Amino acid sequence: xxxxxxxxxxxxxxxxxxxxxxxxxxxxxxxxxxxxxxxxxxxxxxxxxxxxxxxxxxxxxxxxxxxxxxxxxxxxxxxxxxxxxxxxxxxxxxxxxxxxxxxxxxxxxxxxxxxxxxxxxxxxxxxxxxxxxxxxxxxxxxxxxxxxxxxxxxxxxxxxxxxxxxxxxxxxxxxxxxxxxxxxxxxxxxxxxxxxxxxxxxxxxxxxxxxxxxxxxxxxxxxxxxxxxxxxxxxxxxxxxxxxxxxxxxxxxxxxxxxxxxxxxxxxxxxxxxxxxxxxxxxxxxxxxxxxxxx
Amino acid sequence: xxxxxxxxxxxxxxxxxxxxxxxxxxxxxxxxxxxxxxxxxxxxxxxxxxxxxxxxxxxxxxxxxxxxxxxxxxxxxxxxxxxxxxxxxxxxxxxxxxxxxxxxxxxxxxxxxxxxxxxxxxxxxxxxxxxxxxxxxxxxxxxxxxxxxxxxxxxxxxxxxxxxxxxxxxxxxxxxxxxxxxxxxxxxxxxxxxxxxxxxxxxxxxxxxxxxxxxxxxxxxxxxxxxxxxxxxxxxxxxxxxxxxxxxxxxxxxxxxxxxxxxxxxxxxxxxxxxxxxxxxxxxxxxxxxxxxxx
Numbered sequence: 001x002x003x004x005x006x007x008x009x010x011x012x013x014x015x016x017x018x019x020x021x022x023x024x025x026x027x028x029x030x031x032x033x034x035x036x037x038x039x040x041x042x043x044x045x046x047x048x049x050x051x052x053x054x055x056x057x058x059x060x061x062x063x064x065x066x067x068x069x070x071x072x073x074x075x076x077x078x079x080x081x082x083x084x085x086x087x088x089x090x091x092x093x094x095x096x097x098x099x100x101x102x103x104x105x106x107x108x109x110x111x112x113x114x115x116x117x118x119x120x121x122x123x124x125x126x127x128x129x130x131x132x133x134x135x136x137x138x139x140x141x142x143x144x145x146x147x148x149x150x151x152x153x154x155x156x157x158x159x160x161x162x163x164x165x166x167x168x169x170x171x172x173x174x175x176x177x178x179x180x181x182x183x184x185x186x187x188x189x190x191x192x193x194x195x196x197x198x199x200x201x202x203x204x205x206x207x208x209x210x211x212x213x214x215x216x217x218x219x220x221x222x223x224x225x226x227x228x229x230x231x232x233x234x235x236x237x238x239x240x241x242x243x244x245x246x247x248x249x250x251x252x253x254x255x256x257x258x259x260x261x262x263x264x265x266x267x268x269x270x271x272x273x274x275x276x277x278x279x280x281x282x283x284x285x286x287x288x289x290x291x292x293x294x295x
Numbered sequence: 296x297x298x299x300x301x302x303x304x305x306x307x308x309x310x311x312x313x314x315x316x317x318x319x320x321x322x323x324x325x326x327x328x329x330x331x332x333x334x335x336x337x338x339x340x341x342x343x344x345x346x347x348x349x350x351x352x353x354x355x356x357x358x359x360x361x362x363x364x365x366x367x368x369x370x371x372x373x374x375x376x377x378x379x380x381x382x383x384x385x386x387x388x389x390x391x392x393x394x395x396x397x398x399x400x401x402x403x404x405x406x407x408x409x410x411x412x413x414x415x416x417x418x419x420x421x422x423x424x425x426x427x428x429x430x431x432x433x434x435x436x437x438x439x440x441x442x443x444x445x446x447x448x449x450x451x452x453x454x455x456x457x458x459x460x461x462x463x464x465x466x467x468x469x470x471x472x473x474x475x476x477x478x479x480x481x482x483x484x485x486x487x488x489x490x491x492x493x494x495x496x497x498x499x500x501x502x503x504x505x506x507x508x509x510x511x512x513x514x515x516x517x518x519x520x521x522x523x524x525x526x527x528x529x530x531x532x533x534x535x536x537x538x539x540x541x542x543x544x545x546x547x548x549x550x551x552x553x554x555x556x557x558x559x560x561x562x563x564x565x566x567x568x569x570x571x572x573x574x575x576x577x578x579x580x581x582x583x584x585x586x587x588x589x590x
Contacts, residue, residue: 022402038416068398068405074416075377078370100397102425103363104455104523107317110363121333121369130397132427133453134460158428160399165429169475172465177472180464228399 001194002125002151003224006094009061011292015282020256021049022066027260038073042080049084055271056278062094064254085124097124109140116144126151138188145200156181159206159229182216198224207235213242225251231258237288248292255281296489297420297446298519301389304356306587310577315551316344317361322555333368337375344379350566351573357389359549380419392419404435411439421446433483440495451476454501454524477511493519502530509537520546526553532583543587550576
């Protein structure tokens with residue numbers, strides 16, 4: 001049960017975060033991306049990721065790898081995506097593939113096979129998905145989660161400035177669209193809860209919207225949250241407190257640019273700077289959240 | 296302006312359809328997918344696609360390539376996806392990448408670079424996207440569309456059985472969620488209309504929901520529709536009539552399994568059977584729609 005594993009790792013490391021490997025070529029130190037072909041770019045990016053993983057795997061529980069940054073280099077980039085997933089896994093990290101996949105049932109089952117099966121296409125532990133199509137676009141994923149001990153994070157309230165345009169609209173029944181999506185997420189996860197009380201269906205809830213997070217944390221008792229928005233997107237520790245339960249469980253906070261580009265602010269080696277940024281983030285979060293200690 | 300090109304090709308061929316290259320390995324004739332590796336699967340699928348394209352490019356205006364079917368074979372599969380996009384383009388077809396991408400602005404701009412740029416990652420003419428994140432997840436795509444003469448299709452009312460769970464909910468202001476998304480699509484396309492009156496922002500509207508399609512066709516005057524659901528998903532020509540304007544313009548209808556697997560019903564060569572299925576579909580649609588003749 002992947003959210004048990006994730007929560008256990010978070011408690012052991014007292015660090016509810018994931019390193020976001022949204023690795024853009026321009027984040028790399030000068031000279032590291034010397035070649036110009038897609039293959040050169042992909043190799044440089046994987047090399048960078050590998051060093052960041054080596055420098056942080058003992059202090060962070062998980063990584064989130066955003067596929068868009070790899071797709072822009074074609075299938076060469078996706079080889080680097082694959083290599084990154086595999087390498088992170090080999091270091092004992094829980095691997096989140098951030099791909100926000102969505103489609104009708106027949107097609108969703110192909111995505112589920114690609115990301116949540118053990119046949120080594122782009123195998124990951126948890127996949128982000130978009131629930132706009134309703135249940136039959138989600139069930140193929142939850143079936144795979146149950147069969148293979150995997151998880152999904154469904155977009156509920158996203159961290160971007162315009163997320164409210166649709167998500168905050170009020171429905172006739174008094175709920176907002178994001179509350180409605182939250183209720184669907186809770187229903188999709190029913191009957192799959194692990195030792196910490198979280199189902200295999202998690203939710204993406206942006207740290208940039210603390211009020212909405214508060215509403216959702218109360219409403220979604222059995223749902224683990226993936227929380228983007230810390231750092232470069234503007235959210236601080238105080239803002240994302242609402243994503244956690246009182247015992248400090250139930251959420252993992254992502255930081256991408258703040259870790260990958262830490263060396264640009266701090267100077268020195270990028271891998272060492274990434275580690276220092278992870279330690280700072282951990283201290284910042286724990287200072288606000290207190291000790292993470294599930295009952 | 297890609298929707299001008301698409302409409303022009305539809306009129307010239309009197310065929311408002313696209314061949315859906317959602318090519319599953321089990322669709323291939325026995326013996327064609329002999330090997331067991333991802334590379335074998337990918338090569339067999341591209342070989343199949345190539346023959347289907349060769350057999351149909353003179354009678355259909357476009358193809359839609361569903362990326363999930365390729366992702367399940369890892370980066371080998373995505374090489375076949377790339378090869379398929381390129382080959383269809385080389386035969387003069389308009390190429391729709393069906394990937395339903397969606398993310399925050401910074402990430403959406405990477406997807407836009409992958410699919411709508413001329414840098415040869417997975418270049419296509421039109422990309423399907425999901426609008427759950429609102430404007431700043433869409434603008435990076437529309438910017439690329441404007442710069443490169445490309446287009447997108449945003450999910451509005453999807454063809455699957457449970458699409459109404461979210462999409463048909465009523466908002467406080469009286470609109471349904473799909474009408475609201477339709478209004479956003481019209482707004483995103485503003486100022487980009489081509490000769491036929493369609494903007495660079497199209498919409499996915501399932502043929503399986505004729506009543507909703509009727510509402511949307513009236514509401515979305517400047518939006519071109521991609522219409523899935525014909526054939527295997529249960530919609531017939533009469534049901535999808537509402538997706539077109541009175542002059543027969545404004546929509547392109549997809550058929551995947553009905554074309555790719557035609558040989559299983561008809562017998563004989565799969566490529567010849569695919570061509571025969573395309574001709575049957577064209578006749579079926581024109582019989583109901585009448586001649587397509589933009590004013």
